[in-house]
Amino acid sequence: MPDLDPADMRLLRALERDARLSFASLGEAAGMSKTPTWKRVQAMEKAGVIAGYRAVIDAAGIGLSTSAFVHVSIAFDRHEAFEQAVQDEPAVLACHATVGDFDYLLQVVTAGVPELDDLLRNRLRRLPGVHRFTTTLAMRDVKPRAYLTDAAG
Incomplete structure (x- = not known):
């Protein structure tokens, strides 16, 4: 650095x-x-300190009003396959490898609850190695974005 x-x-x-x-x-x-x-x-x-530039898009402004967080447990030998597959899922905004009760934390966004249900039942559960997952629905954004430069001091 x-x-x-x-x-x-x-x-x-x-x-x-x-x-x-x-x-x-x-x-x-x-x-x-x-x-x-x-x-x-x-x-x-x-x-590489500046990794790129982008516009900040309002999710609801483009019809994506439902946000959720999904904790995912993966079969021990499937982490690499899961990580590769999750890259191709457009509804997954972020995927973090974690330590604790679950292996990954996903931030997902969909148009509504029926679309979230479809994402969970028909797409995420079929990703390689998914053993189980728990979903938390976000009710509203309290602090949707922060600045890294503020956190750096």
Whole structure:
């Protein structure tokens, strides 16, 4: 991991909040001129600190109003196959390997409860090695997103 100085963190903080800032505006937010800003951003992209850029889409705005978390237990010898298969399931927004009572925690999103039922019964349970799963339906988002730069201090 590269050593990030306070100026790098200011750039990251500004980019994380609005990745569409021009280099001039970004530099202004970080207290530097356009060219050094561009060079630092390029260096952080090359180092993998900046992994990409994307738009933040409102799920309900595109018809995805049901969010759930699924704890999944996998057969001991099927982890690799499960991890490969879960990559191809578009309703799975995130998959985390965990330690504890379950092997994975999935964040899923669907248009509604009937679609969630279909996802669970007809797709997720058929993924390689799935032994059992438990689903928790999210009622509402209290803190749907946070900034990594805030957590980094």
